[in-house]
Amino acid sequence: QKSIRNNGGGVYNHIFYFNGMSDSDTRCKAGKLHDALVKEFGCVEAFYHEFEEKAMSVFGSGYAWLTVDQNGKLKIITTANQDTPIVQNLCPVLTIDVWEHAYYLKHYNERIAYIYNWFQVVDWECANMHYLECLKCRN
Ligand SMILES: [Fe+2]
Structure with missing residues (x-):
């Protein structure tokens, strides 16, 4: 169990993390996810601040995630080490690796500087695609 969680989770989480970034500006491609972020957090900046706070709160190694819960609602969570949100029945939309190796x-x-820079390269088109897929699974 532990080995599968650490190694399988490590592969899954890193693929999700690297695929979630882009070198082109995708901010206008957030689609329905943009609307959901505004509905849930008030504005994208407020989402960012809450996400940043969660990512900063990870003690040691782990990830911060934007997920969709069982009711189709956006939820920011953190996971330790290589744990994934899937085991909590949460559907992942976006993640940042906050293991020290990701930014040192x-x-x-x-x-905090890393989190800010990561936010500039988020692939919103990809995140929106994940969001739409999550909603399909919840309905
Ligand atoms: Fe990593």
């Missing part, structure tokens, strides 16, 4: 070479111990 560029940002040293400044996780």
Whole structure:
């Protein structure tokens, strides 16, 4: 169980994380996810601040996630080590790896600077696609 969680989760989480970034500006491609973020958090900036706070709160190694819960509602969570939201019956939309190896070479111990820079390269088109898929699973 532990080995599968650590290794299988590590593969899944990293694929999800790397596929969730883009070198082109995708902010106008968030589609229905944009509307859902505004509905849930008030505005995209408010979502960012809550997401940043959660990502900063991860003690040691783990991830912060934007997920869809069983009721189709957006929910920000964190997971430790290589755990995934799937085991909590949450559908992943977006994630940031906050293991120190993800940012130390560029940002040293400044996780907050890394989170800010990651937010500039989020692939919103991809996140929206995940969001729509999550909604299909919930209905
Ligand atoms: Fe990583």
